[in-house]
Amino acid sequence: MTRSQRQRVLSLTPRERLEPRWSALGIARPHRCVRGPEIGMAMVRGRVGATGNAFNLGEMTLTRASVTLEDGALGHGWVRGRDLRHAELIALIDACAQQEDLRERIDGELIAPLADEIANRHAEASRTAAATRVDFFTMVRGE
Amino acid sequence: MYVAVKGGEKAIANAHRSLADRRRGDRDLAELSVAQIQQQLRLAIDRVMSEASLFDPELAALALKQASGDTIEAVFLLRAYRTTLPRLAVSEPLDTSAMRVERRISATYKDIPGGQILGPTYDYTHRLLDFMQLAEGEVATPARAEQALEHCPQILELLDAEGLIEQETDDGLEPGDITRDPPDYPLDRATRLQMLARGDEGYLLSLAYSTQRGYGRNHPFAGEIRLGQVEVEIFVEELGECVCIGEIPVSECQMINQFGGSREAAPQFTRGYGLAFGHNERKTMAMALVDRALRAEELGEPIGSPAQQAEFVLAHADSVEASGFVSHLKLPHYVDFQSELELLRRLRRAHAEGQKAAPDEEDSQ
Amino acid sequence: MSMLWPGLNDPVHDSQRLFRQLLQAMSEPGTLHLLDVAAPPEDGPIGAALWGAMLTLCDLDTRVWIARELDSPALREALAFHAGCRLTDDPASADFALVTPTALVEGIAFATGSDEYPDRSTTLLVALDRLADHGPWQLSGPGIPGWRRLDVGDDEALMECLARNRTRFPRGLDALLTCDTRLTAIPRSTRIEKRLTEDRPCMSQ
Numbered sequence: 001m002t003r004s005q006r007q008r009v010l011s012l013t014p015r016e017r018l019e020p021r022w023s024a025l026g027i028a029r030p031h032r033c034v035r036g037p038e039i040g041m042a043m044v045r046g047r048v049g050a051t052g053n054a055f056n057l058g059e060m061t062l063t064r065a066s067v068t069l070e071d072g073a074l075g076h077g078w079v080r081g082r083d084l085r086h087a088e089l090i091a092l093i094d095a096c097a098q099q100e101d102l103r104e105r106i107d108g109e110l111i112a113p114l115a116d117e118i119a120n121r122h123a124e125a126s127r128t129a130a131a132t133r134v135d136f137f138t139m140v141r142g143e
Numbered sequence: 144m145y146v147a148v149k150g151g152e153k154a155i156a157n158a159h160r161s162l163a164d165r166r167r168g169d170r171d172l173a174e175l176s177v178a179q180i181q182q183q184l185r186l187a188i189d190r191v192m193s194e195a196s197l198f199d200p201e202l203a204a205l206a207l208k209q210a211s212g213d214t215i216e217a218v219f220l221l222r223a224y225r226t227t228l229p230r231l232a233v234s235e236p237l238d239t240s241a242m243r244v245e246r247r248i249s250a251t252y253k254d255i256p257g258g259q260i261l262g263p264t265y266d267y268t269h270r271l272l273d274f275m276q277l278a279e280g281e282v283a284t285p286a287r288a289e290q291a292l293e294h295c296p297q298i299l300e301l302l303d304a305e306g307l308i309e310q311e312t313d314d315g316l317e318p319g320d321i322t323r324d325p326p327d328y329p330l331d332r333a334t335r336l337q338m339l340a341r342g343d344e345g346y347l348l349s350l351a352y353s354t355q356r357g358y359g360r361n362h363p364f365a366g367e368i369r370l371g372q373v374e375v376e377i378f379v380e381e382l383g384e385c386v387c388i389g390e391i392p393v394s395e396c397q398m399i400n401q402f403g404g405s406r407e408a409a410p411q412f413t414r415g416y417g418l419a420f421g422h423n424e425r426k427t428m429a430m431a432l433v434d435r436a437l438r439a440e441e442l443g444e445p446i447g448s449p450a451q452q453a454e455f456v457l458a459h460a461d462s463v464e465a466s467g468f469v470s471h472l473k474l475p476h477y478v479d480f481q482s483e484l485e486l487l488r489r490l491r492r493a494h495a496e497g498q499k500a501a502p503d504e505e506d507s508q
Numbered sequence: 509m510s511m512l513w514p515g516l517n518d519p520v521h522d523s524q525r526l527f528r529q530l531l532q533a534m535s536e537p538g539t540l541h542l543l544d545v546a547a548p549p550e551d552g553p554i555g556a557a558l559w560g561a562m563l564t565l566c567d568l569d570t571r572v573w574i575a576r577e578l579d580s581p582a583l584r585e586a587l588a589f590h591a592g593c594r595l596t597d598d599p600a601s602a603d604f605a606l607v608t609p610t611a612l613v614e615g616i617a618f619a620t621g622s623d624e625y626p627d628r629s630t631t632l633l634v635a636l637d638r639l640a641d642h643g644p645w646q647l648s649g650p651g652i653p654g655w656r657r658l659d660v661g662d663d664e665a666l667m668e669c670l671a672r673n674r675t676r677f678p679r680g681l682d683a684l685l686t687c688d689t690r691l692t693a694i695p696r697s698t699r700i701e702k703r704l705t706e707d708r709p710c711m712s713q
Binding site: 081 | 199201228237310316
Binding site: 231232323 | 567568569588589592
């Protein structure tokens with residue numbers, strides 16, 4: 001699993017879901033923040049007509065953090081919104097996942113089940129939308 | 144001449160206290176929480192975020208609470224907060240084709256891949272007041288289909304394949320940003336769209352309506368309207384790749400408009416585009432119509448209607464600027480007014496003297 | 509990979525405090541200011557004052573040009589990490605240029621702004637081996653009661669480059685001169701002359 005794949009799962013998971021699962025793994029290493037956690041913004045871009053030139057749609061709040069472990073491994077976290085703890089957790093997990101001995105457990109016991117949760121949530125939303133799909137039928141014409 | 148005067152601190156402090164009291168209302172009723180506003184006044188929040196040009200539902204809910212529900216005041220509050228934050232990143236352009244669709248309809252084709260999906264809409268409601276809501280009854284959970292949605296491609300791609308509609312392609316141009324460089328007219332389409340995206344919905348709606356009533360007619364069809372969640376990605380230098388920072392809801396409208404052509408180019412449909420944070424369907428439709436109207440010059444159409452005049456449309460679209468300038472009239476203009484009074488009295492004196500002289504003139508005729 | 513270059517401990521308040529110092533330096537040209545900020549780890553030419561000024565001034569919206577002698581992968585990485593600024597190879601498009609006096613000898617064409625927009629110019633952030641008051645360079649002009657003296661080491665080229673500002677005002681280059689933790693400013697409005705005799709320093713200092 002790549003770092004960006006992990007980051008995606010961690011940013012799409014609400015912090016209240018992430019924190020207990022991460023604690024339950026019991027593998028957190030001591031860390032130090034080297035940047036942030038800090039709140040800022042990202043300028044969100046769209047495309048003219050969905051496929052054309054980029055344009056600036058507007059900004060969104062964004063929180064980022066970077067941490068180092070004692071052995072010098074550097075981890076980064078970026079997440080929508082203003083939750084400092086969420087960004088720091090993502091950075092910590094990113095840093096820990098660079099340790100050979102931790103990576104397998106993080107991917108197998110944290111990221112994979114969270115990815116399943118996200119997929120289930122998405123599937124449920126999709127089925128809710130699908131229930132509002134119109135089934136057209138043609139009325140039988142009378143004489 | 145300006146004369147500096149001071150005073151009113153106590154009156155202002157008490158006015159703010161009075162305002163807070165009005166905002167809170169009857170203390171016997173439970174206070175509205177920001178979380179409740181965020182959950183239950185979603186469309187108001189989406190409008191505030193879109194016009195404030197800052198996506199953050201919790202802050203938008205707070206702004207609405209603080210503003211006692213005054214949308215324009217809430218937009219102002221969120222805009223002001225926005226200026227305190229550093230910009231940490233610029234996103235990759237949103238891929239709305241990959242949207243997790245909640246609603247998606249087309250008025251141009253009945254049978255479309257993925258289907259017509261109504262989603263959470265006020266369309267087809269009867270616009271009758273629902274007195275059940277006074278009783279605070281239970282609300283049923285939404286219906287869920289057995290199967291998830293199929294892929295919903297962009298409808299305009301269907302026309303694109305036949306070459307019946309103009310294509311929107313990316314030439315890699317870096318878009319202008321009016322929050323960094325003040326607008327310098329004429330503006331390119333990307334910059335115009337940024338200004339329309341943060342423009343006041345009521346204003347855009349009226350202009351869009353004017354184009355339909357004949358002032359800059361461009362014969363629109365709603366090619367596709369979609370609403371759903373889109374993942375936002377930023378490029379992270381340290382990782383050398385793009386990462387997802389979360390997903391946000393957006394509304395998109397692709398308008399198909401009257402065709403143009405020339406001796407060289409075969410006739411083709413033209414397009415207008417609207418995109419906004421959150422559930423903002425009416426806004427995106429109005430935006431798409433005005434976007435198309437503002438392309439008049441580029442498409443060689445006669446310019447005669449208000450909605451086609453870029454500087455007029457764009458310079459007056461921002462509710463924060465507009466309300467600021469209108470509201471400034473409430474500030475003391477004591478001295479200006481005194482000088483006008485002075486002038487008026489002089490003119491009236493001259494007029495009265497003229498009147499006295501006038502009968503003589505009549506006599507002489 | 510490990511990020512050894514320090515950021516600001518408290519980004520909001522530290523950058524406000526440092527920005528205030530930079531303003532003070534710019535408004536009183538030739539006064540020395542000590543920047544209390546963590547220095548880069550390497551014993552290189554970039555001292556605490558220069559690094560602190562960069563962390564304060566550079567962000568996602570600024571373009572930075574770096575002179576060859578100061579350039580290093582560690583610096584680039586640290587700037588991208590802490591400031592997020594864009595690096596440019598074109599000195600004329602740079603908002604800030606990180607230079608040594610050598611770069612100025614080479615006559616690199618930085619932006620000097622236009623008569624309509626004199627602010628659209630490059631601000632020089634200069635790394636010096638020596639920076640003290642009581643030197644041979646006499647500064648006068650706005651923000652200086654009488655005159656102030658400055659010692660920038662053996663750097664005729666630097667001071668001649670800045671003295672040229674007077675010939676094209678309001679266009680020109682503003683400079684922040686740094687050495688270790690010390691910083692002073694010479695904006696384009698300052699007159700620069702070389703005095704061989706040691707005069708009494710300005711009483712306001």
